[in-house]
Amino acid sequence: MSAVSSRLPVFPWDRLEPYKATAAAHPDGIVDLSVGTPVDPVPALVQRALADAADSPGYPTVWGTPALRDALTGWAERRLGAKGVGHANVLPVVGSKELVAWLPTQLGLGPGDKVAYPRLAYPTYEVGARLAGAEPVVYDEPTELDPTGLKLLWLNSPSNPTGRVLSAEELRRTVAWAREHGVLVLSDECYLELGWETEPVSVLHPDVCGGSFEGIVAVHSLSKRSNLAGYRAAFVAGDAAVLGELLRIRKHGGMMVAAPVQAATVAALGDTAHVTEQRARYARRRAALRSALEGAGFRIEHSEASLYLWATRDEPCWDTVGALAERGILVAPGDFYGVAGDRFVRVAFTATDERVEAAVRRLAR
Ligand SMILES: Cc1ncc(COP(=O)(O)O)c(C=O)c1O
Secondary structure (H helix, E strand, O other): OOOHHHHOOOOHHHHHHHHHHHHHOOOOOOEEOOOOOOOOOOOHHHHHHHHHOOOOOOOOOOOOOHHHHHHHHHHHHHHHOOOOOOHHHEEEEEOHHHHHHHHHHHOOOOOOOEEEEEOOOOOHHHHHHHHHOOEEEEEOOHHHOOOOOEEEEEEEOOOOOOOOOOOHHHHHHHHHHHHHHOOEEEEEOOOOOOEOOOOOOOOOOHHHHOOOOOOEEEEEEOOOOOOOOOOOEEEEEEOHHHHHHHHHHHHHHOOOOOHHHHHHHHHHHOOOHHHHHHHHHHHHHHHHHHHHHHHOOOEEEOOOEOOEEEEEOOOOHHHHHHHHHHOOEEOEEHHHHOHHHOOOEEEEOOOOHHHHHHHHHHHHO
16 A cells, blocks of 8 residues: 555644744743634634534534525625525535645546646645645646646635735636636635735636636635634535535535534624624734834735735745744744745734734844
């Protein structure tokens, strides 16, 4: 038996461990800004919905309860501006990371097929291609890709790690190109509700897709929007033929979302007050860290949305990681997201107010 793990890249976070130890030795403790993991409470109404559904002895369905499907279609229409979203256009999934990692395999991709994603990207797009035995391909401009053998095209707006947002016009051009060449577009929109200087647009918006979901699927997650990373609550929306195929596969293979998590998702998508509250927290932390970084000689590029500041001092990223670790601050080196990021660091503002204030003080010295 060949080891599947041998197809995968080296798990990069292990390389950060010595820097983490240095930062942790700071007398006032580490400020960990390396991972975009929520730290604020799960909204009370979501916790209540989860608890109220705790008595769920039976198997959940793969497609989700009718109430969940209504919540997904309703949210897609209200929040994304998508038109005519029916139950056949939505599918709940266990975490978007899991979806990204296993989608090429579930769609039957393999050797000879290509999966493309941005040159600077969330590493799991590559992992998904490699798990399927498909060929990973990076792009600067998707419409300049060679479409031969290309089966899946990942878009990610707002982007992890850069926070860059693609305009409706850029998305429209890419969708048109992909449709012309029969390439399925997967648009990872898990930071869509976290625009700061611009309003991110979904691939499902009529201005982008022309009112048809043919050949496009949007990926959404409640991890960032609703502090639910621990619940593994996510969903896909778009082309009914693609989602129907995934549903058929998953009926055999499982991967159902837990019933209490389905109920929690309904509650979370039905509420915007907690999203507004959480956005205000992040906006404050982002502003504080941004000016502290700029004051300490950093330049911030893109970063108009998402939970990250993409920062550089025009030096190798590991030098920056080392210097910040000496001040007790841990950030992610840009080369985790592709060699093109090797002079940047990614600074997450998912830390408590108290830890962000500590980072600001340390950067001022
Ligand atoms: C671009 C992108 N997609 C997907 C995910 C995965 O989110 P989750 O699995 O929590 O839904 C992340 C997490 O950081 C991400 O940055």
